[in-house]
Amino acid sequence: xxxxxxxxxxxxxxxxxxxxxxxxxxxxxxxxxxxxxxxxxxxxxxxxxxxxxxxxxxxxxxxxxxxxxxxxxxxxxxxxxxxxxxxxxxxxxxxxxxxxxxxxxxxxxxxxxxxxxxxxxxxxxxxxxxxxxxxxxxxxxxxxxxxxxxxxxxxxxxxxxxxxxxxxxxxxxxxxxxxxxxxxxxxxxxxxxxxxxxxxxxxxxxxxxxxxxxxxxxxxxxxxxxxxxxxxxxxxxxxxxxxxxxxxxxxxxxxxxxxxxxxxxxxxxxxxxxxxxxxxxxxxxxxxxxxxxxxxxxxxxxxxxxxxxxxxxxxxxxxxxxxxxxxxxxxxxxxxxxxxxxxx
Numbered sequence: 169x170x171x172x173x174x175x176x177x178x179x180x181x182x183x184x185x186x187x188x189x190x191x192x193x194x195x196x197x198x199x200x201x202x203x204x205x206x207x208x209x210x211x212x213x214x215x216x217x218x219x220x221x222x223x224x225x226x227x228x229x230x231x232x233x234x235x236x237x238x239x240x241x242x243x244x245x246x247x248x249x250x251x252x253x254x255x256x257x258x259x260x261x262x263x264x265x266x267x268x269x270x271x272x273x274x275x276x277x278x279x280x281x282x283x284x285x286x287x288x289x290x291x292x293x294x295x296x297x298x299x300x301x302x303x304x305x306x307x308x309x310x311x312x313x314x315x316x317x318x319x320x321x322x323x324x325x326x327x328x329x330x331x332x333x334x335x336x337x338x339x340x341x342x343x344x345x346x347x348x349x350x351x352x353x354x355x356x357x358x359x360x361x362x363x364x365x366x367x368x369x370x371x372x373x374x375x376x377x378x379x380x381x382x383x384x385x386x387x388x389x390x391x392x393x394x395x396x397x398x399x400x401x402x403x404x405x406x407x408x409x410x411x412x413x414x415x416x417x418x419x420x421x422x423x424x425x426x427x428x429x430x431x432x433x434x435x436x437x438x439x440x441x442x443x444x445x446x447x448x449x450x451x452x453x454x455x456x457x458x459x460x461x462x463x464x465x466x467x468x469x470x471x472x473x474x475x476x477x478x479x480x481x482x483x484x485x486x487x488x489x490x491x492x493x494x495x496x497x498x499x500x501x502x503x504x505x506x507x508x509x510x511x512x
Contacts, residue, residue, distance in 0.1 A: 183210070183222040184362050187253035187280065190225065190243075191269050191296060193262035196235040198290045198351040201375075202257065205355040208371035209363060220363060226250045228272040236261045247276045255358065256280040260292030260347075263317055274300040281341075288354065291347030298322050302342075305329075309337035309344040312387055313406055315399045316426060332399060335385045346387050352377055353385075400425045401439045404432065408448050412455055415475045418444055453489045456482055460498040467494045 186206060190199060203223060210221040227233060227243035234240050258269075258277065277300040281287055289297045294310055295318065297303050303325065310318045312332040319327060331337050336345035336354050345354045352375065359368045404425050407416065416424070421444060422432045436444045456474040459465060465473075471482035479494075486494050 185253045186223040187256045188225045189258045190233045191260045193236045194259045195261040195291050198347045199259045202351040202355045208374050252283050253285050256285045257288045258293035258296050259290045269296040286341045289344040290351050294344040306342040307337050307339045311346040461501045
């Protein structure tokens with residue numbers, strides 16, 4: 169059963185100690201968002217000193233760790249040279265592009281759990297916690313995009329323990345988060361246990377972030393998709409968006425979500441009322457419409473960016489959807505920026 173975090177006291181005498189483990193191909197946004205909130209809440213006067221909080225990047229060795237975007241971060245200390253922590257943060261990222269957490273990392277995670285540290289899995293960091301064997305009996309938050317990856321890798325963990333429609337889950341000494349900007353919300357939830365709310369809220373305002381989202385806030389989904397839809401359909405739509413300029417074949421799309429073409433077609437019709445091909449075409453036409461009113465790019469350029477062979481191909485599909493040519497649509501619709509300014 170999940171338990172909400174309750175404030176412990178207004179101010180700690182000793183800094184709250186955070187250990188941070190970065191997995192290969194970790195997500196930079198998730199890491200930096202969490203640490204920046206710690207930094208801003210830790211000290212006053214824009215000094216960024218680790219007064220209220222301290223954080224240390226730890227790893228098996230001091231070799232730089234590459235983020236999914238290519239930026240490398242050098243650990244500060246090794247597993248065998250570090251002390252104990254109040255919280256151990258494990259930040260994951262890409263699942264299918266290189267080695268995962270090492271056995272030494274798994275041992276370190278288990279040792280941290282045994283020492284009484286609260287374990288925090290960010291993005292696919294939850295996979296490393298599960299692989300280390302420290303998530304038995306705990307509820308686990310995973311991104312809906314990685315839900316089936318988790319099920320396939322950890323069949324012994326009941327699906328009833330997996331939460332794929334919330335930003336993060338707090339279950340006793342385990343905190344798991346879907347990733348991205350939600351890592352800031354997790355950092356805020358943790359700090360509110362130890363610090364005055366005004367301190368945390370000030371740090372959020374500096375980051376130009378609204379008040380912290382609660383863990384039961386829903387994860388964002390692709391536009392136009394019902395959040396209650398089947399996870400394989402949600403994942404397929406996100407993959408379509410990622411390959412909008414070079415659409416995947418239906419066979420390849422089905423392979424990416426680990427299902428048959430026939431099953432994928434059945435799920436799409438049940439969830440959206442459309443076949444995958446029709447849904448994908450409408451998605452690309454809608455993207456082209458947005459680019460027509462939100463940019464000055466040529467119709468030919470937009471056609472190529474949205475996966476159409478040329479401007480004529482886009483024109484034919486555009487008329488089916490909007491009963492107008494791309495040029496006429498651009499002329500009769502207000503520019504997206506102008507519209508936004510008028511509404512402000």
